[in-house]
Amino acid sequence: MDGLRLTSARLVPEVKLFLAEDPTIFWARLEAQAGHNLPAPFWATAWGGGQAVARYVLDAPETVAGRRVLDLGSGSGLVAIAAAMAGASAVVANDIDPYAPAAIRANARANGVHVVPELTDLLDLSPDEARGIQADVVLAGDAFYSDQLADRVLRFLLDAARRDAVVLVGDPGRGRIPSGDWQVVMTYPVSTMAGEDSLLSDASVLTPREPGRRP
Template sequence: MVTDPETFILANTSLMAPPHVPEIRLRLASEVHDLWLKTEEDLQEIGLPPPFWAFAWAGGQGLARYILDHPETVAGKRVLDFASGSGLVAIAAALAGADSVLAVDIDPWAATAVRLNAEANGVAVRFSSDDLIGHSLDADLVLAGDVFYDRDFAAALVEWFTSLTADGLTVLAGDPGRSYRPTERLEPLATYQVPVTRVLEDSEIKKTTVWKFR
């Protein structure tokens, strides 16, 4: 059983561009279903979560697209990419001129995925595996792609994001219509039709909106 993150990621992914963000290259699963099964079989015994870091999710693609198209959103700012996964959004922020970028994800293998992907794009992205929900942040802007998929998790995020905005931070979220999106607390900024993999989603195109948390 392979337990070294870098060895596993390099062996089971390919460097490719997400369809909605062709400026960026990521190590993504070329055979989505096979990788999902492989991680379940090979890594379940050591308690690792599914390989969310190996896919360019719709919310992240939409948010990364918005940042690259509107670099003034992040230029010169301290940016935190929450639930970073592959690091797609963090990399977009770095390319768009953020002063500093911190990718945050509690998945222990996301650190390696983000490092490999940042290197592939020639940008500097720091990483933290700390659970920051509920804590104040040393940042100007929080980016969150595809985070409203679970009821309890979304409720915790709404409370946290409310606190952060009260502290003067800006929170932007990319979301393709997940069940627990707090629409009443969100202001739409842009909407995209994002190509995704049918294996993971219910359609090949997901209408994805970038929202500003109010």
């Protein structure tokens, strides 16, 4: 698609992604083609939190090796692809943007890994339905764009941790993750973030303080 190029984020050069050369112009072009308003194409940018989680997974492959991984809010598939490269037994890349599955498939092919895109809102699942998710590791690269979304994501992730899943999230300092519930695993300098994140210089990988498996 015009406006995308195969490149890599500076923090994760091992992973190739089709990213927007200019996210704002690319968004406007998508809307013009569709003839109506569209949500921002978050899948066309390698966000700071996602870069941090992908970097951590690649540097500590034992976190996911041989395990079933769910990447929540996968976007470009960066984190899911990193998990597959690190030896995960199965990787599901979940997102609610209808364009994201195509982006995830294209990016997975570019990296020679198998990732299963899933287009559904897992945050709407009942507790009983959520317990049926087959994942040993739940990753969320950068899913805290608003207060309302952050509350829903955090509830889902803490529930997963209570079910004994390893949970890792990326946070470039948006201020929406309660420090009392989460602890920092690793912090990375991230200097290639877009939009509102262009003023942020670091992104951390966090895990819940709740009981559950630790990375």
